[in-house]
Amino acid sequence: xxxxxxxxxxxxxxxxxxxxxxxxxxxxxxxxxxxxxxxxxxxxxxxxxxxxxxxxxxxxxxxxxxxxxxxxxxxxxxxxxxxxxxxxxxxxxxxxxxxxxxx
Numbered sequence: 072x073x074x075x076x077x078x079x080x081x082x083x084x085x086x087x088x089x090x091x092x093x094x095x096x097x098x099x100x101x102x103x104x105x106x107x108x109x110x111x112x113x114x115x116x117x118x119x120x121x122x123x124x125x126x127x128x129x130x131x132x133x134x135x136x137x138x139x140x141x142x143x144x145x146x147x148x149x150x151x152x153x154x155x156x157x158x159x160x161x162x163x164x165x166x167x168x169x170x171x172x173x174x
Contacts, residue, residue, distance in 0.1 A: 075138045085131050092124060 095118060103111045119125065141149050148156075 077134075077138070081134055085134065088127050088131055091122070095122070 096115070099106075099111065099115055099118065106114060136151055139149070139151050143149055144153070146153070
């Protein structure tokens with residue numbers, strides 16, 4: 072499977088979301104010095120919550136995943152699971168290790 076087909080509206084929907092996230096975060100980063108560290112962090116958190124960024128990214132992931140085969144291979148994984156094995160996820164364990172190493 073080397074080619075995947077999406078409708079124009081599906082692609083536009085994903086691009087609208089990505090564009091909103093990239094431009095909004097870029098604008099917030101440009102005024103980081105005006106906000107101060109804590110206010111800037113609060114504004115980013117507020118944006119992520121009010122814009123439902125997590126929910127919308129779940130929808131994007133679901134739409135982009137739809138055309139991939141879901142058959143389980145001999146390794147008990149489908150194609151996308153195999154590809155996602157190399158993704159570096161945030162973990163609480165790593166957060167604690169980083170926090171403890173700083174002091």
